[in-house]
Amino acid sequence: MRAMVLSAAMLPLELQRRKMPLPGAGELRLRVLACAVCRTDLHIANGELPLPVLPIVPGHEIVGLVEAAGAGVEGYRVGDRVGVPWLGHSCGRCHFCIAGHENLCDGPRFTGYHRDGGFASHVIAEAAFCLPLTMAEPDAARIAPLLCAGLIGWRSLKAAGEGVHRLGLFGFGAAAHLVAQAAVAQGREVYAFTRPGDGDAQALARELGARWAGGSGESAPQLLDAAIIFAPVGELVPTALRAVRKGGRVVCGGIHMSDIPAFPYRLLWEERSVVSVANLTRADAREFLDFVQTHPLQVHIRRYALTQANEALADLQAGRIHGAAVLVP
Numbered sequence: 472m473r474a475m476v477l478s479a480a481m482l483p484l485e486l487q488r489r490k491m492p493l494p495g496a497g498e499l500r501l502r503v504l505a506c507a508v509c510r511t512d513l514h515i516a517n518g519e520l521p522l523p524v525l526p527i528v529p530g531h532e533i534v535g536l537v538e539a540a541g542a543g544v545e546g547y548r549v550g551d552r553v554g555v556p557w558l559g560h561s562c563g564r565c566h567f568c569i570a571g572h573e574n575l576c577d578g579p580r581f582t583g584y585h586r587d588g589g590f591a592s593h594v595i596a597e598a599a600f601c602l603p604l605t606m607a608e609p610d611a612a613r614i615a616p617l618l619c620a621g622l623i624g625w626r627s628l629k630a631a632g633e634g635v636h637r638l639g640l641f642g643f644g645a646a647a648h649l650v651a652q653a654a655v656a657q658g659r660e661v662y663a664f665t666r667p668g669d670g671d672a673q674a675l676a677r678e679l680g681a682r683w684a685g686g687s688g689e690s691a692p693q694l695l696d697a698a699i700i701f702a703p704v705g706e707l708v709p710t711a712l713r714a715v716r717k718g719g720r721v722v723c724g725g726i727h728m729s730d731i732p733a734f735p736y737r738l739l740w741e742e743r744s745v746v747s748v749a750n751l752t753r754a755d756a757r758e759f760l761d762f763v764q765t766h767p768l769q770v771h772i773r774r775y776a777l778t779q780a781n782e783a784l785a786d787l788q789a790g791r792i793h794g795a796a797v798l799v800p
Contacts, residue, residue: 474591501535504611506589530589620645642702655680709734
């Protein structure tokens with residue numbers, strides 16, 4: 472098998488050839504059809520997250536075909552198309568798991584972070600945390616971004632609140648371009664905030680149903696009920712607080728963000744709130760994939776060969792991708 476490997480806590484990734492892995496008990500071996508490139512992969516490769524496992528194969532938005540199953544696996548057959556998301560294992564015993572919050576598990580293992588991920592021709596995954604992919608979409612590359620950008624976006628959308636009508640999205644990349652469509656399908660108004668001067672992203676937002684799109688330094692025409700921040704920029708927190716009404720909520724949807732600057736209490740007063748979203752649950756995944764079955768999303772992608780993983784990460788960091796980057800082995 473081939474894999475793009477992070478051997479030290481900085482880019483570049485290195486192409487390696489490895490022996491074909493065998494699935495252990497409860498595991499599947501998948502032939503990778505596509506793996507989307509997430510900003511979390513970039514944070515890992517840049518050493519912005521603590522790295523308990525090196526070397527590591529990044530990638531946690533994986534679509535693959537089952538090639539082999541380990542002992543005890545039920546419900547999957549060779550040839551089945553499945554997805555592998557960020558959450559690769561939870562302990563099932565801690566307070567959070569027992570309470571139904573496995574996204575906050577005290578002993579998790581994350582795909583492409585604690586265990587090798589999908590920047591490879593093949594991957595081993597725990598069957599219990601794989602997701603059956605039964606949607607009609609034939610193109611694996613257009614499904615892959617749903618497995619993190621879509622799932623984290625969905626959890627962020629739920630965190631914003633059911634009563635939210637006017638929703639702001641700060642950072643219009645892989646997650647936001649999917650969440651925008653979901654929100655519009657739910658009857659909400661979407662207001663998109665992009666990098667200043669990024670006319671292409673603003674045009675895409677309008678194409679996907681946003682009522683308004685502008686730079687992050689601009690003001691929306693109306694106060695928002697809630698805002699979700701996908702860009703890893705702490706300075707956007709006070710910006711978003713200024714944009715929401717009394718009682719409004721700001722959701723931070725990323726795993727990493729630069730430091731939030733000091734801001735006057737006045738911005739938080741009047742029962743505004745700031746919350747974060749961490750990881751995902753399998754229940755989130757089932758709910759979102761069911762939603763996608765009845766509300767198909769336009770998934771905008773740029774394809775890269777497996778050996779172009781470093782180029783894909785560089786393009787993501789530079790803001791040259793509108794939609795999602797996807798590796799296709």
